Amino acid sequence: MVSKLSAFWKARKAPAYTRMSTQDHDERPRTNRSSFEESLHRFDQRRFTPWPNFSVEDGFKPQTDDTISTAGLFYPTRSPTQSNPGFFRKCKLMCTKFPVRDMSYLVGVSFTIGSAVFVVNGFFLLLPLIAPSTNFSTETPYATPASSVIGTLIFLVGSWVAVLEALNLDRGEPIVTEGIPLESSTESIFKKGDEESIQIKIRDHSTDSSSSQASETSIKKPTPQFQSSNTLSSNIQSNIPVSPAPQPAMLGSPTFIYFPSTYQLTNTYLRSIIFHASVIQLIGAIIFAFATITSIPNVVDLTNTTLLHYLNLLPATLGGVLFLVAALLQILNSHTLLSQPWTFWRKWDWWVGLWNAIGSLGFLLAGLLPWVANGAAWGTLQGTLADFWGSWAFLIGSLVQWWGVMGGYS
Numbered sequence: 314m315v316s317k318l319s320a321f322w323k324a325r326k327a328p329a330y331t332r333m334s335t336q337d338h339d340e341r342p343r344t345n346r347s348s349f350e351e352s353l354h355r356f357d358q359r360r361f362t363p364w365p366n367f368s369v370e371d372g373f374k375p376q377t378d379d380t381i382s383t384a385g386l387f388y389p390t391r392s393p394t395q396s397n398p399g400f401f402r403k404c405k406l407m408c409t410k411f412p413v414r415d416m417s418y419l420v421g422v423s424f425t426i427g428s429a430v431f432v433v434n435g436f437f438l439l440l441p442l443i444a445p446s447t448n449f450s451t452e453t454p455y456a457t458p459a460s461s462v463i464g465t466l467i468f469l470v471g472s473w474v475a476v477l478e479a480l481n482l483d484r485g486e487p488i489v490t491e492g493i494p495l496e497s498s499t500e501s502i503f504k505k506g507d508e509e510s511i512q513i514k515i516r517d518h519s520t521d522s523s524s525s526q527a528s529e530t531s532i533k534k535p536t537p538q539f540q541s542s543n544t545l546s547s548n549i550q551s552n553i554p555v556s557p558a559p560q561p562a563m564l565g566s567p568t569f570i571y572f573p574s575t576y577q578l579t580n581t582y583l584r585s586i587i588f589h590a591s592v593i594q595l596i597g598a599i600i601f602a603f604a605t606i607t608s609i610p611n612v613v614d615l616t617n618t619t620l621l622h623y624l625n626l627l628p629a630t631l632g633g634v635l636f637l638v639a640a641l642l643q644i645l646n647s648h649t650l651l652s653q654p655w656t657f658w659r660k661w662d663w664w665v666g667l668w669n670a671i672g673s674l675g676f677l678l679a680g681l682l683p684w685v686a687n688g689a690a691w692g693t694l695q696g697t698l699a700d701f702w703g704s705w706a707f708l709i710g711s712l713v714q715w716w717g718v719m720g721g722y723s
């Protein structure tokens with residue numbers, strides 16, 4: 314009896330198994346599977362939008378011109394040759410490209426800002442003389458000397474940058490054109506008094522019998538060879554690639570220098586008109602700074618005629634004279650670089666020198682006329698007017714230089 318009860322209890326606890334029908338494991342179940350796009354449309358066509366039609370390689374494509382990047386704004390690549398994009402294109406580049414490594418660009422921008430500050434200073438000096446009602450309490454003791462000091466400091470910085478521009482004007486790195494490195498230094502091509510060029514020999518691989526060996530050979534760097542001017546012109550006419558105009562060295566590049574060596578100074582820079590002009594302009598800015606310092610209230614007693622003449626008006630006059638000499642050298646340099654001497658007015662750096670010369674003349678008369686008038690009212694008025702229109706001339710010249718530099722970019 315006990316054995317029957319235990320067997321019944323075990324049968325009750327055991328799991329119930331269902332016998333499944335035998336299947337042929339060699340045959341796979343036949344199902345109708347739709348594509349992923351059809352499934353999306355079957356679920357809800359409105360809820361899911363179609364995937365964009367692009368490949369993985371599209372994500373690694375370089376940025377187009379429409380994409381604005383920091384490198385494109387502040388570190389644009391300078392063109393190997395002067396592209397001359399046009400007047401309005403250059404104006405647009407002035408607002409969209411900021412090549413902070415280019416010394417020519419920094420010179421134009423710094424002198425533009427400094428000239429604008431001097432224009433404001435000219436208003437502060439001139440308005441109390443022609444319209445006393447416009448004078449305010451803080452104009453003479455604070456606004457006028459502050460604007461003068463700020464403008465002078467910016468002019469000092471711009472003059473030093475102009476020296477760096479002259480030092481690195483032709484020290485650009487070699488330019489690669491169609492895989493052929495070309496020298497871009499004036500120490501090797503187009504030196505004054507030398508008829509020198511670079512002869513580039515291009516091997517015609519199509520006539521080579523062993524084309525496989527020719528493809529493995531490397532192109533050697535061309536070496537300067539003396540040629541006559543007729544040979545150089547024939548090379549240009551026959552479309553043989555020659556070195557473009559020398560490029561300036563950019564700030565931070567291996568070829569950029571702050572101070573020249575003795576050999577470089579005696580053999581290269583002392584023969585450069587631009588270097589002489591920049592150094593003279595820097596000296597003029599330093600001397601002009603003395604006049605700015607002495608014009609600050611309570612620094613020098615300007616009621617003393619002797620102190621006024623020799624500590625204020627004399628440095629202002631000498632600074633204007635040196636500015637004028639530097640501007641005339643700029644005009645001379647732009648004129649001699651032209652092959653056609655009567656088309657100098659087409660060159661933008663000639664206009665820069667002209668407007669700088671006019672501005673320098675205004676700064677010169679600003680210190681000279683009050684000295685000649687010996688305190689007369691007409692001398693003070695005419696000197697202030699000369700300072701005003703001289704500041705405007707410097708501003709125009711600086712804007713033209715800024716505009717012209719942008720022709721090297723695209």
